[in-house]
Amino acid sequence: MxxxxxxxEMLIKLGGAEKVVETFVKMFPEADIFTLMYDExxxxxxxxxxxxxxxxxxxxxxxxxxxxxxxxxxxPFMSSSIESLDLSEYDLVLVSSSGFAHGVITKxxxxxxxxxxxxxxxxxDRTNEYKKQLSAQSxxxxxxxNSLFLKLRQWDFIASKxxxxxxxxxxxxxxxxxxxxxxHVPILYPPIETQRFAKSLWKKSPNKQTPYYIILSALTEFKxxxxxxxxxxxxxxxxxxIIGSWEYQKQxxxxxxxxxxxxxxxxxxxxxxxxxxxxxxxxxxxxxxxIVPIEVMAAGKPVFALRRWWLTETVIPGxxxxxxxxxxxxxxxxxxxxFHNKNTSWAxxxxxxxxxxxxxxxxEFEQQLQDHIKNTx
Numbered sequence: 023m024x025x026x027x028x029x030x031e032m033l034i035k036l037g038g039a040e041k042v043v044e045t046f047v048k049m050f051p052e053a054d055i056f057t058l059m060y061d062e063x064x065x066x067x068x069x070x071x072x073x074x075x076x077x078x079x080x081x082x083x084x085x086x087x088x089x090x091x092x093x094x095x096x097x098p099f100m101s102s103s104i105e106s107l108d109l110s111e112y113d114l115v116l117v118s119s120s121g122f123a124h125g126v127i128t129k130x131x132x133x134x135x136x137x138x139x140x141x142x143x144x145x146x147d148r149t150n151e152y153k154k155q156l157s158a159q160s161x162x163x164x165x166x167x168n169s170l171f172l173k174l175r176q177w178d179f180i181a182s183k184x185x186x187x188x189x190x191x192x193x194x195x196x197x198x199x200x201x202x203x204x205x206h207v208p209i210l211y212p213p214i215e216t217q218r219f220a221k222s223l224w225k226k227s228p229n230k231q232t233p234y235y236i237i238l239s240a241l242t243e244f245k246x247x248x249x250x251x252x253x254x255x256x257x258x259x260x261x262x263x264i265i266g267s268w269e270y271q272k273q274x275x276x277x278x279x280x281x282x283x284x285x286x287x288x289x290x291x292x293x294x295x296x297x298x299x300x301x302x303x304x305x306x307x308x309x310x311x312x313i314v315p316i317e318v319m320a321a322g323k324p325v326f327a328l329r330r331w332w333l334t335e336t337v338i339p340g341x342x343x344x345x346x347x348x349x350x351x352x353x354x355x356x357x358x359x360x361f362h363n364k365n366t367s368w369a370x371x372x373x374x375x376x377x378x379x380x381x382x383x384x385x386e387f388e389q390q391l392q393d394h395i396k397n398t399x
Contacts, residue, residue: 024113024399026053031100031123032093033069034061035268036287037240038212038313039139043118044068045213049388050116058103058122059087059096067289077107094156098170101125101177114399117185124188125181133398135391137210138190139311141202142178145171155243179203187398189391191311193335210394211336212313213387216320216379223295233366234261234283235326236300238293238314239307241268246307251278253354254304260362262304265296297321301365304358306351315343320379322372326361336382342375 028050030043047053047069054075062071078084083096083103096103100122107126109115115134117123121142128134144152149171153159158167182188182203189210190196199207235254239245247264254262256279264274267287275284288296297303303318305327315325319342329345337343344364346357364370 025111026050026114026116027056027075027109027112028053028116028118029056029104029107029109029123029126030118031057031121032059033057033065033074034059034087034093035064035240036068038309038311039118039120040065040068041313042137042139042212045384045387046116046118047073049391053116054112056107056109056126058083058100059093060084061087061091081106101174101181114395121178122181124185125177127184133186133395134184135187135189135394135398136185138188138195138199138207140195141182141198142174145174145178146202147198187394189394195311210387210390211382212311213384214313214316214320214379214382216317216376216383219294219297219317219320219379220322220376221294223291223298232259232261232281233301234263235302235304236263236265236296236318237304237306238265238297238318241266241270241274243270243273244307245270247274248277249351249354250304250306251282253351253358254279254282255355255358257281263296263300265293294321297323301362302326302370316379316382319343319375322375324361324365324370324375326358336378338374338378342370342378 028043028046033040055069055073056075057078058081060074060078081103082099086096086099087093104122104125105127109126109128109132112132115126115128115132117126117134117136118139119136120139124136126134153164153167156167158164182205188205188207190199190207191212192209196207196209199205237247237250239247241247251274258281260281262282264282264284265288271284297318298321300323302323303315303325305312305315305325308328315327316336318325325343327343327345329347339345344357344361346353
């Protein structure tokens, strides 16, 4: 039996990328897990502390995060921390990367497979947006961040050459990797637990008295959830249920109307029941690949989303999804009204949604990943 290590940037919340890591763990239950930051309170339900390698707790990034709970403050130390991990005893290293994890250093005989969720967005295509949020567009602060980002881009490009096999989650990510790293990476769509969301449940929703749509997301500023809140119809006979938690929740609650409910993080059958009892999903932001919309589709529900990136490669417009086009949602009201009218008239068939989602079932991911592993060992 080969000895396996699993590496992921940050285990501080449970999102789509962490579901890929969870699948890695299910495929290799004896593997050790490495990460730059670990938050036991947030993720131990899926990633218990005893599965996290002791090296993690000695990293500078982990010490800073544990003390301050601010992952951004770890940024200057993340490249050196990932390179400091000693993976010399492992035969296979599976890497889940959105920024730094792909920079692990392994022996020549160790096989390294990197699964890219995205290149490091904030030093490439979101640089100006990131600096604006940090008020680092000019002055001394701007100079410091410009210098840091230049060094990180150089490091990131070099780190992108360290794998034996690279895979990515969508055509969108594939194009970004080609542009920034000058590499061509095959697509392996992320694992979706379609059967879990398709199974029959007798549970009733807490919102059973009022029809509702859902947003299912980590509550961060990058998800653009505030735009959905501000544009959702202000009516007593339709609700928006926001499922998830994280650092941006208080700001979102402060702008929410009475017909918007914050349900917190939900798991297992409670989550599936909420999805199945909803009218569908509103997906306000841009993602390289969003697992949540496919999960919702697996439950037989349609999705209303921004016409961007990977969504256009995984859906059947007018049959399982409907789009709006303006990132600032100027066309939201009109487009959502049309979507809602079609939805309540049963224009989106449950079976069409489920059948489309089945293309991305977890079994497809596991089989293709095993094939790649066999080819490299």
